Amino acid sequence: xxxxxxxxxxxxxxxxxxxxxxxxxxxxxxxxxxxxxxxxxxxxxxxxxxxxxxxxxxxxxxxxxxxxxxxxxxxxxxxxxxxxxxxxxxxxxxxxxxxxxxxxxxxxxxxxxxxxxxxxxxxxxxxxxxxxxxxxxxxxxxxxxxxxxxxxxxxxxxxxxxxxxxxxxxxxxxxxxxxxxxxxxxxxxxxxxxxxxxxxx
Amino acid sequence: xxxxxxxxxxxxxxxxxxxxxxxxxxxxxxxxxxxxxxxxxxxxxxxxxxxxxxxxxxxxxxxxxxxxxxxxxxxxxxxxxxxxxxxxxxxxxxxxxxxxxxxxxxxxxxxxxxxxxxxxxxxxxxxxxxxxxxxxxxxxxxxxxxxxxxxxxxxxxxxxxxxxxxxxxxxxxxxxxxxxxxxxxxxxxxxxxxxxxxxxx
Numbered sequence: 135x136x137x138x139x140x141x142x143x144x145x146x147x148x149x150x151x152x153x154x155x156x157x158x159x160x161x162x163x164x165x166x167x168x169x170x171x172x173x174x175x176x177x178x179x180x181x182x183x184x185x186x187x188x189x190x191x192x193x194x195x196x197x198x199x200x201x202x203x204x205x206x207x208x209x210x211x212x213x214x215x216x217x218x219x220x221x222x223x224x225x226x227x228x229x230x231x232x233x234x235x236x237x238x239x240x241x242x243x244x245x246x247x248x249x250x251x252x253x254x255x256x257x258x259x260x261x262x263x264x265x266x267x268x269x270x271x272x273x274x275x276x277x278x279x280x281x282x283x284x285x286x287x288x289x290x291x292x293x294x295x296x297x298x299x300x301x302x303x304x305x306x307x308x309x310x311x312x313x314x315x316x317x318x319x320x321x322x323x324x325x326x327x328x329x330x331x332x333x334x335x
Numbered sequence: 336x337x338x339x340x341x342x343x344x345x346x347x348x349x350x351x352x353x354x355x356x357x358x359x360x361x362x363x364x365x366x367x368x369x370x371x372x373x374x375x376x377x378x379x380x381x382x383x384x385x386x387x388x389x390x391x392x393x394x395x396x397x398x399x400x401x402x403x404x405x406x407x408x409x410x411x412x413x414x415x416x417x418x419x420x421x422x423x424x425x426x427x428x429x430x431x432x433x434x435x436x437x438x439x440x441x442x443x444x445x446x447x448x449x450x451x452x453x454x455x456x457x458x459x460x461x462x463x464x465x466x467x468x469x470x471x472x473x474x475x476x477x478x479x480x481x482x483x484x485x486x487x488x489x490x491x492x493x494x495x496x497x498x499x500x501x502x503x504x505x506x507x508x509x510x511x512x513x514x515x516x517x518x519x520x521x522x523x524x525x526x527x528x529x530x531x532x533x534x535x536x
Contacts, residue, residue, distance in 0.1 A: 141382070141385050142390060144385070148378060154363065162355065162425070168390055169444065178353075181349040181350075185365070185368065198340070198366070223369075227338045243370065
């Protein structure tokens with residue numbers, strides 16, 4: 135005998151396909167959805183459909199937006215000479231929260247994975263190179279991919295390809311996080327912090 | 336400037352209204368939904384709408400089902416003399432997973448909260464008493480509400496109300512979980528285990 139009716143079972147399996155949601159959480163969410171006011175449940179479903187319908191990728195930076203060109207790319211006050219290349223749209227919002235960076239972004243929607251070269255077509259490197267070739271005012275590309283093997287590989291790959299163009303390719307500094315104890319730093323982070331040490335003015 | 340477009344913001348806020356999903360998880364889920372194949376995203380939304388449309392409460396036990404009477408209540412092989420009263424549909428599936436209990440269930444969809452007496456109407460106690468008055472073959476009610484203050488209060492409340500009827504009201508045993516060390520047991524659990532000690536045959 136099935137433990138739940140087919141529609142509930144289907145809801146649970148759809149929910150458990152989401153990242154970070156296991157079988158138990160999916161059950162909990164499904165029963166919450168069945169117990170919440172009908173309007174709220176419908177609004178949740180509608181918000182998924184609507185976000186999918188209205189959201190597209192910005193023609194310039196590939197970030198999610200509901201306009202052809204996203205608000206950041208169409209903001210005349212931004213510094214168009216610097217492009218910060220990030221892995222995901224969430225990284226853009228993390229940078230924006232900081233209020234320190236005034237340049238533009240490019241969202242890769244993933245990262246180069248040496249174990250799976252097929253995914254080179256999934257990430258937006260072609261669009262990045264196309265954009266760089268068409269916009270001569272771009273002088274610097276900041277590779278702000280994550281400090282992981284794949285993130286570093288992507289940064290290196292881009293810097294090699296851009297070497298002949300004369301565009302400066304930089305990487306975010308790796309080092310000790312603010313407020314951290316050296317005692318608890320891992321070897322790689324400490325080595326990076328030592329290598330990247332700066333003079334005290 | 337808004338950090339996300341309105342439709343994405345709406346999706347994030349709808350997702351963060353779900354239990355156990357905070358702001359960061361909601362963002363992560365929203366961007367996953369925007370990145371997944373369109374068919375899958377639509378299927379997720381449809382599964383919510385369909386589960387809500389097809390699912391109702393079983394007329395007898397109040398568990399979620401897609402038929403008038405749920406498969407458990409309409410199963411002729413179940414023991415109709417015992418009703419196990421649980422807080423949520425998930426508890427039914429936990430009992431069923433055990434394959435030990437052959438009686439019927441009653442789902443309260445909540446628990447009696449002494450701090451908020453209004454919620455007495457939200458839980459299905461009326462339906463339980465109605466069911467007991469109409470089905471003379473029910474000889475025992477097992478109060479399988481959680482071992483919490485509210486769960487205990489609900490069990491006590493039901494047992495008081497049923498005292499004149501002659502229906503036996505029992506409570507699941509409280510004690511040490513299997514495989515646990517006495518050293519790490521909390522005082523209340525240990526006291527309950529001592530009080531409920533049984534003779535070794």
